[in-house]
Amino acid sequence: MRWQGRQGSDNVEDRRGGGGGTRAVGGIGIGVIIMAIIIQLLGGDGCAVIQQAAVQQPQTQQTQTQTSAEDDELSKFVSVVLKDTEQIWGKVFPEQLGRRYENPILVLFTGQVRSACGNASAATGPFYCPGDNKLYIDLAFYQQLKNQFKAPGDFAMAYVVAHEVGHHVQNLLGFTQYVHQQKRQVSEKQYNQLSVRLELMADYLAGVWAHHNSEFLQEGDVEEAMRAAHAIGDDTIQKRGRGYIVPDSFTHGTSEQRMASFRAGLEAGIVSDDILKGFFTQRLD
Numbered sequence: 001m002r003w004q005g006r007q008g009s010d011n012v013e014d015r016r017g018g019g020g021g022t023r024a025v026g027g028i029g030i031g032v033i034i035m036a037i038i039i040q041l042l043g044g045d046g047c048a049v050i051q052q053a054a055v056q057q058p059q060t061q062q063t064q065t066q067t068s069a070e071d072d073e074l075s076k077f078v079s080v081v082l083k084d085t086e087q088i089w090g091k092v093f094p095e096q097l098g099r100r101y102e103n104p105i106l107v108l109f110t111g112q113v114r115s116a117c118g119n120a121s122a123a124t125g126p127f128y129c130p131g132d133n134k135l136y137i138d139l140a141f142y143q144q145l146k147n148q149f150k151a152p153g154d155f156a157m158a159y160v161v162a163h164e165v166g167h168h169v170q171n172l173l174g175f176t177q178y179v180h181q182q183k184r185q186v187s188e189k190q191y192n193q194l195s196v197r198l199e200l201m202a203d204y205l206a207g208v209w210a211h212h213n214s215e216f217l218q219e220g221d222v223e224e225a226m227r228a229a230h231a232i233g234d235d236t237i238q239k240r241g242r243g244y245i246v247p248d249s250f251t252h253g254t255s256e257q258r259m260a261s262f263r264a265g266l267e268a269g270i271v272s273d274d275i276l277k278g279f280f281t282q283r284l285d
Contacts (some may be wrong), residue, residue: 001081002157002216008079009086013134015109016071074139074157075108081158082106082135085165090213096271097173104168105134106161113138126160128167132177135164149231153224155217159206159262160228166205170198175276189248193284196234199252199262201279203229207265222266229258255282 079266086103087122093101107113112121116131129136146152170176179194186194210217210225230236233255238245252258267276 001158001221003077003080003154003217004207006080006216007083008076009082009103009106010080011086011103011105012075012079013105013107014075015107015113015140016075017110030080039071071139074142077154078106078108078137078139078157080163081161082165084213085162085209088209089165089169092208092239092271094118097273099172102133102172104128104165105132107134107136109136109138111138112142112200126164128164128171129169130171133168133171135161135168137164145207145228145231149228151224151228153220153227154219156228158221159225160211162206162209164201166202167198169271170201170276173273173276175201192249192251193239194280195251196253196257196284197279198266200257201276203253203258203261204265204275204279207262207267208269208271210262211269214241225262230255231261233258252283 086101089101090103093099105218107115110122112119113136115129115134115136117127117129120127120136122140126135126137126141128134137160142157143154145160167176175198179191179198182194183191206225210222232252234250234252235245235247235254238249253261
């Protein structure tokens with residue numbers, strides 16, 4: 001995806017770096033200082049401990065700086081993707097739905113985060129909270145996509161962002177509230193099926209975004225998104241994690257369903273009440 005040098009969104013809330021980590025005094029960790037004092041009191045050479053730590057310190061600092069630089073580059077990328085969604089949905093909403101689009105906020109966090117939907121960790125993965133209209137992403141998920149899910153590429157991450165924005169679109173149109181209202185009225189199995197339909201709709205909406213953002217797509221981008229959609233299908237995740245699948249427990253859809261929904265949105269580029277309501281009436285094979 002062509003994104004370098006392009007404008008990012010102003011609707012990014014950066015909460016990264018709020019976690020722990022060892023603080024340093026003069027470039028040497030507090031733990032090292034304490035250890036040196038203890039060794040000195042016991043008759044050892046505490047200075048030698050400090051000197052050894054000082055020699056090792058530059059390499060550690062360099063690694064941390066490189067990681068931070070990669071993280072900052074990725075934060076710029078997702079900011080550009082968010083800006084693209086703002087521009088496209090800001091145009092599609094009035095043209096196809098006769099409504100005004102309201103931009104969400106993208107929250108970048110590290111490790112753990114608090115939202116209007118409660119506390120969450122990076123293990124939760126990227127998510128959208130309808131209670132505060134915010135998307136939450138720990139950028140470490142990019143490496144998880146690449147290494148764990150075998151779905152590398154910047155457009156794989158762009159698909160993830162667009163999918164979460166799709167949940168925001170659903171929220172603005174009332175579909176999220178509809179599904180949540182059904183929770184006390186239907187069985188767990190039926191509610192899981194409603195959740196699947198909501199997720200597949202978000203994949204379709206991500207495809208609609210990609211359709212209208214085609215001027216910035218490069219060769220292989222669509223394939224990257226399709227690999228990501230396949231990698232995070234319920235059946236694929238369950239097979240990888242437990243060795244078998246339990247269809248009644250699906251909440252996001254199979255790999256084939258997710259890829260098909262994204263592809264449908266990509267090819268159609270159309271959003272209407274009838275199309276979106278169809279996700280709750282069509283048969284799920």
